[in-house]
Amino acid sequence: MELKELIERYQTAINQVYRRVNLILKDKIHSDITTDQFSTLHYIIKNAKCTSTDVANEFGIGKSAVTAQINRLVDKELIERERDEEDRRVVYLHVTEKGVNFVNYTEKALYEVLGDYLKNFEKDEIYTFIQSLEKLAKIMNDE
Amino acid sequence: MELKELIERYQTAINQVYRRVNLILKDKIHSDITTDQFSTLHYIIKNAKCTSTDVANEFGIGKSAVTAQINRLVDKELIERERDEEDRRVVYLHVTEKGVNFVNYTEKALYEVLGDYLKNFEKDEIYTFIQSLEKLAKIMNDE
């Protein structure tokens, strides 16, 4: 099989999966938040006391984009900013209790749907798949 | 292993791959076009004489969003609109010669980079991976 064909099949399939997960998320997040905002919240919960710069690096976007995003989340009282007393340039981000509850709730709903899909797979198939995916991500990140 | 952990690993890895492919595309497309516009062009080439509604369905977005995108591509002379003479509500889309050349050129550059990454994988590993991915996409699409 041709490399080109493999890549096109990959692109088509990955786009469909990506879009579908997004639609499920959108469906499960009945509240007033976008999937991007959800991802940001999720990252900040998993990486407590991170900074804007961390978020910018994680998502590969500029710091000004992060400022705007954090502003929207602060407006919704899902995130709080806290300035470092040692180095007063630094601003730490943390998710409020409201934010944590919200993410937990949404995550649970999302995982139920995804879990349903995964019933169609053998355990081994899932492991192998994720291992390949992680290998690819690692290779790409290491440049 | 927990379902939750599997899904989180999947999400992290898939996001990294998605972002990296986007960065490569952005890098290879030195011209004045976005990755979204590239995806649209690519789809229209692969699906000759498709309509706005087709594009909207493929990408899971509204028709008004497609109109705006097609307008941008028409402005750049990469796409042309053609009204059906039978059913005058319908507008067919096709990519101009300029557009086709542009996509071919960019695709080639992209595939070279991706091909390099794939050298780290056994052929079997790639097939298995893509088959699992396509299976997942199919299950999700069939609802």
Add this chain to the structure above:
DNA sequence: ATTAAATAGTTCACCTTGTGAACTATATTA
């Protein structure tokens, strides 16, 4: 045959997300 309903696409007002340059404030180093 005429009216009602469906379909394809566009326009509009509005929101989110991104960029990059210029800026403020603080820390580091030469």
Add this chain to the structure above:
DNA sequence: TAATATAGTTCACAAGGTGAACTATTTAAT
């Protein structure tokens, strides 16, 4: 102490998305 680096914000601007209202056309119903 002066120059430079770093963290984050602000601003003007563009792409891309939504959903409702609209035009134009075709199809279905009475």
